[in-house]
Amino acid sequence: MSHVLNTDLVKSGAVRPSRTFGRDIAGVAAILLVAVVGYLLFPDNLALLTRIIAVALFVLSLDLVTGYCGVATLGHAALFGSGAYAAGIVSAHYGINDPLLMTLAGIAGGAVAGLISGAIILRGHGLPQLVLSIALINLFHEFANKASSWTGGSDGLSGISSDPIFGMFEFDLYGHTAYVFGVLLLVVVFVALRFLVRSPFGMLCRGIKEDPVRIKALGASPKAALIKMYVISGAVAGIGGALNAITTQVVGLDSLSFTMSAESLVMLVLGGTGSLFGALSGTVVFMLFEDYVSAANPFHWLTMVGALLIVVVLFAPKGLYGTVVDLLNRRKGAGK
Helix, strand or coil: CHHHHHHHHHHHCCCCHHHHHHHHHHHHHHHHHHHHHHHHHCCCCHHHHHHHHHHHHHHHHHHHHHCCCCCCCCCCHHHHHHHHHHHHHHHHCCCCCCHHHHHHHHHHHHHHHHHHHHHHHCCCCCHHHHHHHHHHHHHHHHHHHHCHHHHCHHHCECCCCCCCECCCECCCCCCHHHHHHHHHHHHHHHHHHHHHHCCHHHHHHHHHHHCHHHHHHCCCCHHHHHHHHHHHHHHHHHHHHHHHHHHHCCECHHHHCHHHHHHHHHHHHHHCCCCHHHHHHHHHHHHHHHHHHHHHCCCCHHHHHHHHHHHHHHHCCCHHHHHHHHHHHHHHHHHC
16 A cells, blocks of 8 residues: 555645655755744844744644645644643652753653544544644643642743753853754754655555545545544654743643644745645745734834735745745756
8 A cells, every 4th residue: 555655646736755865864854954944043142943843843743734735723822832842841849950861751742642632633624623732722721720739830940950961061141052953953853854744654644634535445544544634743753842941940721722732834835735845945935924013113013924824825825845845846848
């Protein structure tokens, strides 16, 4: 069955083996280049750049279930927030301050939240699926609020601290170590996800998005595959949540908010769904644009953000990255 899926996708142009390795290298190079440029342009605002990396990991996790699997969700922040609280709790309550162990705790917390969310959300389709996702994010938010002895409730979880990485690289006030740590996490996750989405399992999930009936006829279980992808998505979101907890040293209820879920979906659509490059570009463009316009016009910045989104949706329905790729492909085709 995997052979059939791979053959069909290669024929349809979804996979071009000769280009994949080059795109992997180009993707890593682009991330590192943008990271260096960001450091040079915003040396005094590395906290913003680190926050962008954490959210980028979150949007990548959303792309796995929405872009590659076609699962509609507005409650994905439950996975990000669970990872953040897991990392924060092991530090604040158990004294585990090693950043790598806190990241592992975030992965575990996000994966468990992904398993719970997937098992519930995948019982519905279309609009019922969206309703279930909204209900879930509200339940996660309320649970975190009520479990104030563990989460800090509405005051947020404080008392989080981070030891030096490997005992050598201390988290400084300027955010240099946090930024480099975030960039390295993003590179590792990006490479891992590039292998995942073009693996037989990744092809299976793409096939489920395109034609779940055919996949079931081939003998595969769409629901089991989607739940596995939800768990993987939760692990990736948990890394983003853990990074946010480690670098800010506080976890608030806003990490489990419906607003964050909706904004992540906006970033994904802005960059282009079904593409890791699109998820990254959409996050960077949205968050930098939001930061700039909110500082330039604190009273009407939402209007400008809304106008940007309307323009992109109307004139670039495949997202910024998807539209650029289409234009380049058309030029190549016209030049032949």
